[in-house]
Amino acid sequence: MFADYSWGELGSIFAMQGFAGLILFSVFVLMALGLAIIFGQMGVINMAHGEFMILGAYVTYLMSGLFQTWLPGLFGIYFFVAMALAFVVAGALGMVVEWALIRRLYHRPLDTLLATWGLSLILQQTYRSVFGAREVGVTVPSWMMGSLPLTNMIEVPISGLFVMVLTIVIAAGVYLLLYRSQWGLQVRAVMANRTMAEATGINTGRTDRLTFGIGCGVAGVAGSAFTMIGSTGPTSGQLYIVDTFLVVVFGGSASLLGTIASAFTISQTQSFLEFFLSGSMAKVLTLLAVVGVLMLRPQGLFTLKLRK
Amino acid sequence: MRDTTLAASPTRGFLTRTELAGAAILAILIFLVLPAILDPFRLNLYGKYLTYAFVAVGLVLCWGAGGILSLGQGVFFGLGGYCMAMFLKLEASTPEATAIQSTPGIPDFMDWNQVTALPWWWEPFHSLTFTLVAVVAVPVAFAFVIGMAMFRRRVGGVYFSIITQAIAAILTILIIGQQGYTGGVNGITDLRTLKGWDIRTDDAKEVLYLVNGVLLFACLGIAQFIRRSKAGRLLIAMRDREDRVRFSGYDVAAFKIFVFCVGAAFAAIGGAMFTLQVGFMSPSFVGIVPSIEMVIFCAVGGRHSILGAVWGALLVNLAKTGFSESFPELWQFGLGGLFIAVVLFFPEGLAGLWNRHVAPLPARLRRRPVPPQVPSPAAAPKKPMPPASPAGTSPAAAPAE
Numbered sequence: 001m002f003a004d005y006s007w008g009e010l011g012s013i014f015a016m017q018g019f020a021g022l023i024l025f026s027v028f029v030l031m032a033l034g035l036a037i038i039f040g041q042m043g044v045i046n047m048a049h050g051e052f053m054i055l056g057a058y059v060t061y062l063m064s065g066l067f068q069t070w071l072p073g074l075f076g077i078y079f080f081v082a083m084a085l086a087f088v089v090a091g092a093l094g095m096v097v098e099w100a101l102i103r104r105l106y107h108r109p110l111d112t113l114l115a116t117w118g119l120s121l122i123l124q125q126t127y128r129s130v131f132g133a134r135e136v137g138v139t140v141p142s143w144m145m146g147s148l149p150l151t152n153m154i155e156v157p158i159s160g161l162f163v164m165v166l167t168i169v170i171a172a173g174v175y176l177l178l179y180r181s182q183w184g185l186q187v188r189a190v191m192a193n194r195t196m197a198e199a200t201g202i203n204t205g206r207t208d209r210l211t212f213g214i215g216c217g218v219a220g221v222a223g224s225a226f227t228m229i230g231s232t233g234p235t236s237g238q239l240y241i242v243d244t245f246l247v248v249v250f251g252g253s254a255s256l257l258g259t260i261a262s263a264f265t266i267s268q269t270q271s272f273l274e275f276f277l278s279g280s281m282a283k284v285l286t287l288l289a290v291v292g293v294l295m296l297r298p299q300g301l302f303t304l305k306l307r308k
Numbered sequence: 309m310r311d312t313t314l315a316a317s318p319t320r321g322f323l324t325r326t327e328l329a330g331a332a333i334l335a336i337l338i339f340l341v342l343p344a345i346l347d348p349f350r351l352n353l354y355g356k357y358l359t360y361a362f363v364a365v366g367l368v369l370c371w372g373a374g375g376i377l378s379l380g381q382g383v384f385f386g387l388g389g390y391c392m393a394m395f396l397k398l399e400a401s402t403p404e405a406t407a408i409q410s411t412p413g414i415p416d417f418m419d420w421n422q423v424t425a426l427p428w429w430w431e432p433f434h435s436l437t438f439t440l441v442a443v444v445a446v447p448v449a450f451a452f453v454i455g456m457a458m459f460r461r462r463v464g465g466v467y468f469s470i471i472t473q474a475i476a477a478i479l480t481i482l483i484i485g486q487q488g489y490t491g492g493v494n495g496i497t498d499l500r501t502l503k504g505w506d507i508r509t510d511d512a513k514e515v516l517y518l519v520n521g522v523l524l525f526a527c528l529g530i531a532q533f534i535r536r537s538k539a540g541r542l543l544i545a546m547r548d549r550e551d552r553v554r555f556s557g558y559d560v561a562a563f564k565i566f567v568f569c570v571g572a573a574f575a576a577i578g579g580a581m582f583t584l585q586v587g588f589m590s591p592s593f594v595g596i597v598p599s600i601e602m603v604i605f606c607a608v609g610g611r612h613s614i615l616g617a618v619w620g621a622l623l624v625n626l627a628k629t630g631f632s633e634s635f636p637e638l639w640q641f642g643l644g645g646l647f648i649a650v651v652l653f654f655p656e657g658l659a660g661l662w663n664r665h666v667a668p669l670p671a672r673l674r675r676r677p678v679p680p681q682v683p684s685p686a687a688a689p690k691k692p693m694p695p696a697s698p699a700g701t702s703p704a705a706a707p708a709e
Binding site: 045101104108110122279287 | 463600607637643
C-alpha cells in the first residue's frame, strides 16, 4: 500500500490528510458545541439542531448579498456581522421553540425527539419555500481566498484556517460561559439537582429557556462558519445530525472536554481512513467503531461523577 | 404514561369485546371492502401501505409496551426486503435472460459495476426455502446482537434511539457505497417472477395483497398474544418502573431483547411483502427518514393499540399520497405538524381519541334514548365531553332535564 510513495510524499500526505482531518474536527466541534449544551446539559434531544445551523448559514447568505449590494466597502468584514446576527436569530428562534414546545415535554424525552423531528421537517420546508431547493453559496471575502504554502508540497487553505481559529474562539467562549459565568453556574446547578436549585432561588424555567436559546445560537454560529467551506441547502442540516449526536454521546454527554476529544478522534479516524478506502467505507467504519465503543462503554469517553 | 387499553380491560380473555369488534371491522375492510371497491393499481398501493403496518405493530410492542423507541426499524424492514429482493433478482438473472452482459447469469447491476462473479453471500439466495428463513432470521439475528450489546449494558431511552438511528444511517451508507453488491442508490430493481409465477400481473398483485393481509392478521394475533401474556405485563411494568422489575428478580434485558427481536421480525415480514408487491427494494426505505416516519405511523394510530397502528399506517400514507400528488410542499408542513400535534395534543393517537370519544357513544345513546331536540343555545356548550372522565366507566351521566 505504501510502496508507491517515497517517505517525503508519505509525510506530506499524512500532513495534508491530518489537516483535512483538522478541518473536519472543527466542523464536528462547531456542530457539537450547541448540542453539548442542549443535550449534554439539559438532556433534551433536539433533532432540529441541524436546521438551526442551516438557519445561521442562510442568515450569512442573506448578509453576504446585502453587503454586496448596499455596503460593498465593508464587504471584508460582513462575515463577523453575519455571525453575530446568526447567533441572535437562531437563539431567538430557539427560545421561542423552548417556550412553545420543549418546556411541555421535559418529562417525556422520547416525545421531545419526535416533536423536534417534526419541527425540523417544518423548518426544512420553510427554507425550501423561501430560499428554493437549490443549494446556495456565499461570496467569500477576498482576504479569505487562496491558500498558504507551508512547504512546496503542503498547502493550507486560508478559509479552513479561519474556521479552525473560529472554532477555538467559540469553544473557549462556550467554556467560559458554562464554567466561569453566573449563568453557567446556574445551568449546572439546575441540571445537577433541579429541586435544590429552585430552592436556592434560581428561576429554573428561565434558565432552561436561556440555555436552549444559547445552544441554538451556537448552532447558528456554526452554520454561519460552514458557509466558508461548503454550500447550503434546505436539507443540509439533516446530513449532520447523526454525526453530531454520535460525537456528543461518544464524548460523554455532560463533558465539554469529552465532546472535543471525541470530535478529534472521530474526525481524524475518518479523514485518515478516507485516504485508504472509499469515502463511504471510511464513514461506515468510523461510525461502526463509534457505535461499537458505545456498546462497550455506553457512558462515553469522559463521564461526570454525579449522584442520580 | 398510561395504558388505557390494558388498564380499562381487566378481563383475562384473549380479546375484549371491543377489541374483537375492532379486529372484525379491520378484517372486513382489508379482505372484503378494499378488494371490492379498488382497481388493481390502488389495491396494490393499499397493500404497500399495509406493509408499513407490520412495522407499526412491532413498534407498538417495542415502544408502546416496552418503552424502547427504535429509530432503526427501517433497517429490519430493509433487511427483510433485501433478502426477498435478492432471491427474486437471482431468479430474474438467468444466463438466458442476461445473455447480453459481459458475465451472464449475475444480476445486471453487478455487471454494470464490473463485478464478474456472484459474491458468496448471494449464493444461498438461489433457494426459496433459505430466503424465506433468511427474511426473518437475518433481521432477528441483527436485532439480537444489537439488543444483547445495548440492553445487557442497560443502555436505554434516548441513547438507544440515537444509536439505532446511527445504525440506520450506517446501513444506508454501506448499501449505497457497495453499489456492485447491493445495487446502490437504485436498489434491487426489475424483479419479475417468484418460482416462475409472474408477480407483476394484476392477479398476482391481488393474491399478494391477500397474503399480506393474512400475514398482518397473524402478526396482530402474535402481538395480542404477547400483550396478554405475563411477558406483556412485565414489559409494561418495565417501561414504567424498570428498577422495581429488576429488583423483583426478573431479567429485564432478556425481555427487552425478546420484544425488540419480535419487532424486528414483524418489520422484516413487512419488508419482504413490500418487495413482492412493489417489485423493488432500495436504500430509501432503510435510512433515518423512513425509519422515523414508521414511528409516526405508530404514534398517529396510538402507541398502545395494535389495531390503531394499522389504521395509523393506512391513514398517514393515504394522506401522504393525497397531499404529495396535489400539494407537495404542504405535505412536509403537514407531516411536521403531525409529529408535533401527536406528541403535544393526542399522545394516545387515534386509538386514544376513539376510546375516549367514539367508543362510549353507544352507552351514552342508550342512557338517553330520546335526545332532547331543544334548539336552545345553552345546549351547545354541553356537547363536548369533559375530557377528564375515563373512557367507558362513567358515561357522563346525562343530565335528566
